[in-house]
Amino acid sequence: MAMDFDGRTALITGAASGIGAAVARWLDERGIARLVLVDSDAAVLARLELRTPCRRVAGDVRDEQLWAELEASEPGLDHAVLNAGIADGCPIVSLDYADWRAMLSVNLDGMFLSLRAALRLMTRSGETRGRSAVLTSSAAGVKPVPMTAAYGSSKAAVAHLARVAAAEHAAQGIRVNAVAPGRVDTPIWTKNAHFQTMVDELGSRQAALDTLAQESTPLGRFASAEEMAGQIGFLLSDAAWNVTGTVLVSDGGNSL
Known part of the structure; x- marks a missing residue:
């Protein structure tokens, strides 16, 4: 019963692919009554079954x-x-202000707007206990990583935003947590030019994933979007009723 979402409605942003799509499928399999899915890619969002x-x-x-x-x-x-969210990277000395603003605009401004709307809807009517939100931060917001000034700063701010929201709404029984993934097999990693170059050089997508994992992840592999969805689903569920204001770092040991 603690993982039962029968009769409930959930909002997911970035829902067309990667972790967002995996969470949608995870909730779909666990009886969620209705989903509100938001993504900038209308065509891919429409194809999500x-x-x-x-x-x-x-x-x-x-x-x-x-x-x-x-x-x-x-x-x-x-x-x-x-x-x-979006991701990109370059040294601070080479980072254009416009690119800095673009990153923070999506990852932080967009997070604020979506969180504000979600909390307003959660508190609109009815019993608020049992309601919950999970924000996607990043291991790059926990551990300082070269070339991630804009991305890492935005994700560190997201983690703190989750904690502030948790403090503001704990008395209502609304829980707010964040997850901080490390390397996950999603388009945010696999669509970039560096990854495609590695695929060409190493001969396969899996070889590129394995090489990156060995370079940066003590546990030795990328997480899957489905594995991240299970962790997010736990935080959403009544099984995590006593967990709020936490940042679950799920990075294979990258931040150690």
Whole structure:
């Protein structure tokens, strides 16, 4: 019963692929009554196959009007997985201010807007206990990693935002936590030019993943999106009723 989501509604951002899509499938398999899925890629979002009734919203998490419209049209919310984000990297001395702002705009401004909307919907009506949110931070927000000034700073701020929200809503029984993944086999890693070059040089996608994992992860492999979904699902569920304001670092030992 602690992992039963029957009768509940969940919001997922960055839902079209990677961890977001894996969480949608995880909740779909566990009886969630309704999903509200948000992603900037309308075509990929439309192809996500789920049995659960879904509202699919194609849009940018930085768009305040998108969240105003969702707040106005949704009757309430039980859970939120706020996962939308982008990644890139270069040395601080080479980082353009426009690129810095773009990264923080998606990863932090978009997180603030989506979290604010989710909390407003959770507190709109009915019993609030049992409601929960999980924000996707990163191991790069825990451990300083060269070439990640904008990304790591945005993700460190996301982790702190989750803790502030947890403190503000604990008395209502609304739990807010964050996860800080290390390297996960998702498009945020595998679509970049460096990874594609490694695939070409090593001859296969799996060889590139294994090489990167051996270089940076003491446990020796990338996590899968499905494994991350299970950890996020636990934090969402009633099984984690006593867990709030925490940042679950799931990075294969990268931050040790």
